[in-house]
Amino acid sequence: MLLDNHGRKISYLRLAVTDKCNLRCFYCMPEQGLDWLSRKKLMSYNEMLRMCRVMLSMGIExxxxxxGEPFVRKDMMQLLTAISGLDGLKELTITTNGVLTAPYIADLKKIGIRSINLSLDTLDAGRFFAITRRDEFSAVLDTLQELLKQDFDMKINTVVMAGKNTQDIIPLVELTKELPVSVRFIEEMPFNGDGHQHSGIAWDYVRIFDEIRQAYPSIQKIPDPQFSTAYNYQIPGHQGSIGIIAAYSRTFCGTCNRVRVTPNGMLKNCLYDDGVLNIKDLMRLGMSDAELTSTLKRAFSTREKDGWQAEQKRLENPASESMATIGG
Structure with a gap:
């Protein structure tokens, strides 16, 4: 078992394979996009595989x-197939915006992927365009339908934003009546890619829940899975469930089991830290697997207690980078 300096189990790696995205969601990046990483600065597929193999040997499961959007990167199925065959891996999952995903769904199922998170902030085509700056709503709905048809464990991720999509909260909740999906409402975070410091949120997890409870007074709390970042609920008679993720309030840090690696190989012990070491650079300098293992163990032993502490330590570089450069 891999433990950090606070006794928390580390068993979950979130690997961002690209910073590029085919949408331009205003809460994630400017309309013109970002200064995308060059191919040389990205981790290669072989480097990702090696890193995954080392982390799995340490206790990642x-x-x-x-x-970014994983399927923007070329030959993504090749990488996914290779990762799916690594020793020690218990679960491989994907987060996608759904625009390019539909043609790969059968292949994803074939290599053993059973769970997919679909980013969808609204059920209204006009608001979808206003949020994403792209006319791809029908493609995302096609992906949603195909995932349901193929019996995937489906989570819909919705960032709740004042003045933008709060009117979509109840319609999204209503999806759970007939569909076996988990609709998860996420507090807006400061990772907007425009350099402006976040000043807080109008819609926190308490207000989101109150909005749902007003429409559905019978909503019930259900058990949260181990390491869950969401408070989970269900409405009696509904097939699906509801999750509320306090991503800005950071109420779940005490049981956090995840680490992140960005597209350029930067290890992040916390979503809100500034990166602790660059794994890609260490591999390119010739570090052996044994040396890499020791270095990672030292890095994991310096995790901050929570996201607030992690953010405090980067005061000269406030959290404002795009989520696409971190890994959604």
Whole structure:
């Protein structure tokens, strides 16, 4: 078992394979996009595989592939197939915006992927365009339908934003009546990619829950899975469930079991830290697997107690980078 300096188990790696995205969600990046990483600065697939193999040998059990948008990167199925065959891996999952995903769904199922998170902030085509700055709503709905048809464990991730999509909270909740999906409402975070410091949120997890409870007074708390970042609920008679993630309030840090690696190989012990070491650079300098293992163990032994403490330590570089550069 891999433990950090606070006695928390580390068993979950979120690996961002690219910073590029085919949407331009205003809460994630500017309309013109970002200064994308060059191919040389990105981790190669072989480097990702090696890093995953080392981390699995240390105690990582679950890997989630994120971006940017994973399927923007060429030959993504090749990487996913290789990772799915690594020793020690218990679960491989993906977070996607769904625009390019539909053609790969059968292949994803074939290599053993059973759970997919779909980012969808609204059920209204006009608001979708306003949020994402792209006309891809129908493609995302096609992916949603195909995932349900193929019996994937489906989570819909919705960032709740004042003045943008709060009117979508109840319609999204209503999806759970007939569909076996988990709709998860996420507090807006400061990772907007425009350099402006976040000043707090109007819609925190308490207000989101109150909004749902007003429409559905019978909503019930259900058990949260181990290491869950969401408070989970269900409405009697509904097939699906509801989750509320206090991503800005950071109420779940005490049981955090995850680490992140960015597209350029930076290890982040916390979403809110500034990065603790660059794994890609260490591998390119010729570090052996044994040396890499020791270095990672030292890095894992310096995790901050929570996201607030991690953010405090980066006061000269406030959290404002794009989520696409971190891994959604």
């Amino acid at each position: 679950k890997i989630r592939i994120t971006g």
